[in-house]
Amino acid sequence: MNDDVKHSCGLFGIYGHRDAARLTYLGLYSLQHRGEEAAGLVTYDGKTMHTHKGMGLVSEVFNEATLHALPGRSAIGHTRYSTTGSSSLKNSQPLVVTYAKGSIAVAHNGNLVNAYSLRRELEGAGSIFQTTVDSEIILHLLARATNATFEEDLAQCVRRLAGAYSLLFLTERELIGCRDPHGFRPLVLGRLNKSWVLASETCALDLIGARFVREVAPGEIVVVTSAGPRSIFPFKDEPACRAHCFFEHVYFARPDSQIFGESVQAVRMRLGRQLAREHPVDADLVMPIPDSGNFAALGYSQESKIPFTIGMTRNHYVGRTFIQPAQEIRDLKVRVKFNPIKALIKGKRLVIVDDSIVRGTTTKARVKSLREAGAEAIHLRISCPPTKHSCFYGIDFPSRKQLIANALELEEIRKFIGVDTLGYISLEGMLKAVSKPDTYCTACWSGVYPIPFGGEGDKFALEKHAGQGCSG
Numbered sequence: 001m002n003d004d005v006k007h008s009c010g011l012f013g014i015y016g017h018r019d020a021a022r023l024t025y026l027g028l029y030s031l032q033h034r035g036e037e038a039a040g041l042v043t044y045d046g047k048t049m050h051t052h053k054g055m056g057l058v059s060e061v062f063n064e065a066t067l068h069a070l071p072g073r074s075a076i077g078h079t080r081y082s083t084t085g086s087s088s089l090k091n092s093q094p095l096v097v098t099y100a101k102g103s104i105a106v107a108h109n110g111n112l113v114n115a116y117s118l119r120r121e122l123e124g125a126g127s128i129f130q131t132t133v134d135s136e137i138i139l140h141l142l143a144r145a146t147n148a149t150f151e152e153d154l155a156q157c158v159r160r161l162a163g164a165y166s167l168l169f170l171t172e173r174e175l176i177g178c179r180d181p182h183g184f185r186p187l188v189l190g191r192l193n194k195s196w197v198l199a200s201e202t203c204a205l206d207l208i209g210a211r212f213v214r215e216v217a218p219g220e221i222v223v224v225t226s227a228g229p230r231s232i233f234p235f236k237d238e239p240a241c242r243a244h245c246f247f248e249h250v251y252f253a254r255p256d257s258q259i260f261g262e263s264v265q266a267v268r269m270r271l272g273r274q275l276a277r278e279h280p281v282d283a284d285l286v287m288p289i290p291d292s293g294n295f296a297a298l299g300y301s302q303e304s305k306i307p308f309t310i311g312m313t314r315n316h317y318v319g320r321t322f323i324q325p326a327q328e329i330r331d332l333k334v335r336v337k338f339n340p341i342k343a344l345i346k347g348k349r350l351v352i353v354d355d356s357i358v359r360g361t362t363t364k365a366r367v368k369s370l371r372e373a374g375a376e377a378i379h380l381r382i383s384c385p386p387t388k389h390s391c392f393y394g395i396d397f398p399s400r401k402q403l404i405a406n407a408l409e410l411e412e413i414r415k416f417i418g419v420d421t422l423g424y425i426s427l428e429g430m431l432k433a434v435s436k437p438d439t440y441c442t443a444c445w446s447g448v449y450p451i452p453f454g455g456e457g458d459k460f461a462l463e464k465h466a467g468q469g470c471s472g
Helices: 020-030 064-068 115-124 135-144 150-158 202-208 247-252 264-278 294-304 327-337 361-372 410-417 427-431 461-467
Strands: 010-015 038-044 049-055 074-080 095-099 102-112 163-171 175-179 188-192 195-199 211-215 221-225 228-232 285-288 312-314 338-340 349-354 377-382 421-424
Touching (some): 010 102, 010 163, 010 175, 020 074, 020 202, 038 102, 049 095, 074 102, 095 135, 102 115, 102 135, 135 150, 150 163, 175 195, 188 202, 195 221, 202 211, 247 264, 264 294, 294 349, 361 377, 361 410, 410 421
Parallel strands (some): 285 349, 349 377, 377 421
Antiparallel strands (some): 038 049, 038 074, 095 102, 163 175, 175 221, 188 195, 188 211, 221 228
16 A cells, blocks of 8 residues: 555546547546546537547547547546546446436546435435446436426436536537536636537646636536537525635646646645745755655745755656566565655755655655665655545545554654654645635545535445445
8 A cells, every 4th residue: 555645537528629539538638647547538429429438548548449439529538536436447437328318428526425325215216226436326316307408407416416526418419517516626617719628627728729718616507508608506595615625736636727716836836835934944955756746845945945856756657557566576666656866865955845645655665765865864844734534525545544644643653754854734834825715625634524424435335335235
């Protein structure tokens, strides 16, 4: 088990473009950092939904032949890291169904906290599920709705959902985007000439040359047709507190994206500056753990006036299929991804800036490699507070008992990792890095959950339930 935080999912959709499949492929490519387990793409050509999905990276799932077999002027796509249900092809997205009102595809980023109770209710009413992901629940709720239009069905459906969801739908007439009323996960609207685009992050718009128009508002449903976008607000009479995921700024989102009204790069720089103010130290060099620590380290360097350097090289070709070394050489595994530059490190007092510590095992191994490279002193600085609580809104953190900050005190963590000093940014200091601090969820650090969730979360709960049969 390592320290890597498992990602959220990536969404991309486009309406009204002759190269919808290829542009969606490119959009997913730019969102690869949000999920590496599976990728999928659905197009509609005016008569038929065409689907291609597979396990692996976007570049592994799609090629020229598969994209050619996806005709149509509208498409949605998904990159997946599983937060509910196992990592398998049947659970990959988008999910596609045909029912009384036509064909529909859905892609979901987030996690429903009432998935188990909704599924039991639907199974009790006769619904038969084909997957163990919470996203399929949405399709069953839509199929059972009896309103005059799909938009009314959708508005009724989302009012029954609790938790985090940014959603894309492709129907026979529309491309639709939707965010939960708390706004946990990002979703943006863009325009490419006469076409409209929905995506998890603005970096996907940049890649295809689309113009950022605005964020989809929390609680908003954006319906895109040939007439352009229009909005529905099913929660307008039920104001909800905003709960944007701050971990998107700390780790998930690409630094070239703008989310929640903020530049990710700028927020990370401010986090680093605040870290330097809260935890100054006499040192020779500031270096990041690439890549999510890069801008926080640069901010620390600028504030502290300690020179910035890249003291580790990262192997960008380590993917999900990397074969683990044999047991007797397991300690070399950390060097496969990061290797210290000895000429820079030997004899130096280092400030290492990283985004987070989860279990602590990988951080410990990296520190050991820096010691072996000749570092005189190592001062570790973390650009978020100690992670002590599980997330139920779309981040696959380990259970609380596996989080090192929940099990050990600060000095114990320092000794376990093997650094000379250890400093986490404070919760108050972290929130200073954004312009609207009261609009963020900080549950994984503070333990204050915007939406109640009983007990420990279990990403395999629906799978266990499915194994018990419909009676639960």
